[in-house]
């Protein structure tokens with residue numbers, strides 16, 4: 001049985017203009033039809049989507065499901081657009097068992113070697129340069145002019161890329177995560193740039209993630225290292241900048257934070273955590289396939305059908321344990337199980353430092369635009385713009401000692 005054999009009326013679409021403008025409405029429709037419901041993820045391509053926290057936890061821990069997309073019938077038949085296959089059938093997150101363990105160990109160890117104090121310094125330096133560039137103007141789009149650049153610049157730096165490489169790979173990564181029509185071309189160009197970077201690091205290693213991956217005892221070959229770098233770039237840059245942008249928007253517009261904002265580290269951490277539930281940056285991912293015919297929370301899952309977790313919907317699940325508790329950490333924004341995000345500490349360090357630095361330097365920030373519309377693609381949940389105003393005439397250069405100061 002596939003979607004065509006079910007009684008569910010036209011299932012919600014996880015693509016197109018309506019979805020990118022109001023993803024929350026589509027996630028709510030899926031939740032109403034859930035906890036496991038059909039969605040159209042590309043024209044004529046259907047998947048089951050899990051929206052309840054309990055069902056998602058169950059799926060993420062169930063060995064009867066594989067991450068290997070070899071069983072995806074529509075993919076084997078060449079029906080899945082390459083743009084979607086890149087995000088939903090490729091990369092580290094779609095390997096299983098011993099193969100995944102070996103690659104994951106190399107990724108974990110390399111990410112663990114990162115000096116997070118150094119990361120804080122890099123974020124502050126990049127943040128100062130960006131704020132200096134728009135600070136005289138009195139207005140800015142904190143997505144394109146700040147969050148995107150600080151996330152990409154810092155990640156590229158820890159991976160060992162030059163700033164020139166960063167601009168290149170950032171453009172490709174954005175196209176891939178948006179499942180844009182030219183994603184396949186971008187993926188080929190990204191692979192070419194990464195091939196050159198890996199060859200250069202083989203010849204001259206440095207203190208960076210690329211060199212640590214190359215030197216890891218798991219003995220990854222160059223192609224394997226290139227694929228792990230692509231996974232980190234694509235899965236790392238967009239969610240981190242989405243987290244920065246969405247948290248800033250929440251801090252500036254949500255009455256819960258009104259009057260409490262500027263500079264309070266506790267407030268910022270609370271808003272960052274709330275964002276992971278309310279506007280989860282990775283919206284729909286963690287694609288599984290049943291190894292055998294299965295029933296998941298009363299819904300028949302035919303082998304060969306993709307089953308996604310809507311992290312955006314599970315974050316809002318009212319029955320989630322801890323959902324209404326302050327400092328709740330029960331959300332699945334980082335996923336769970338063998339494929340949980342390996343970069344939580346890194347992403348948190350980048351996002352927290354970036355948010356602290358900009359609210360400290362631009363202490364009179366306001367965000368006059370009430371609603372934010374999203375960036376395209378089913379994978380991400382990211383404000384398209386975070387427009388802000390501030391008084392330009394009282395601005396001076398943020399100090400270089402990392403303790404951005406009110407002027």
Ligand code: HEM
Pocket residue numbers: 092093094104107155231232233235236237239240243281282285286287311332333334335338339340341342343344346347
């Ligand atoms: C706010 C920031 C981030 C969020 C919310 C986030 C969330 C996630 C989620 C939900 C997954 C599971 C995806 C799946 O199974 O399909 C994941 C996996 C992954 N993330 Fe992150 N991530 C973030 C930042 C980063 C960064 C900065 C990096 C890179 C250094 C990164 C690298 C990865 C990798 C390589 C995987 C695949 C892990 C595996 O399959 O074993 N992420 N992330």
